[in-house]
Amino acid sequence: MKKITIFYQERCPFCKRAFKFIEELKAEHSEYANIQIETIEETEQPQIADKFDYYYVPTFYLENEKIHEGGIYKDEIKKIFDAALQN
Numbered sequence: 001m002k003k004i005t006i007f008y009q010e011r012c013p014f015c016k017r018a019f020k021f022i023e024e025l026k027a028e029h030s031e032y033a034n035i036q037i038e039t040i041e042e043t044e045q046p047q048i049a050d051k052f053d054y055y056y057v058p059t060f061y062l063e064n065e066k067i068h069e070g071g072i073y074k075d076e077i078k079k080i081f082d083a084a085l086q087n
Contacts (some may be wrong), residue, residue: 001083003036005061007049010041014071015058023072025081032081 008015026032042049042057052061056070061082067080 001036002036002063002086004084005038005040005081007040007042007052007054007059007061008057011044012057018058018072019078021072021077024074024079029078029081031085035081035084 006018008018010079015047022037024072027036052059054066054069058068058072059066059070060072060077062080062083067083068076
């Protein structure tokens with residue numbers, strides 16, 4: 001299973017919606033329950049965020065590869081989760 005890293009900002013409405021979709025998907029699909037997700041609030045941890053190449057939040061990385069940047073929909077998060085489950 002691959003690790004997902006999410007860069008976000010606490011006040012970002014797109015980020016809040018993304019986390020809502022994540023919780024919904026985990027409740028709907030038991031296979032997503034154990035996916036490892038690291039969350040980094042970029043204003044609280046700029047020393048980490050500055051090492052990554054992105055401009056908008058939320059930004060999703062699968063391992064060290066950026067796979068989504070900016071506003072996101074539930075079906076797009078599902079595709080990220082499915083990719084994380086692949087070996």
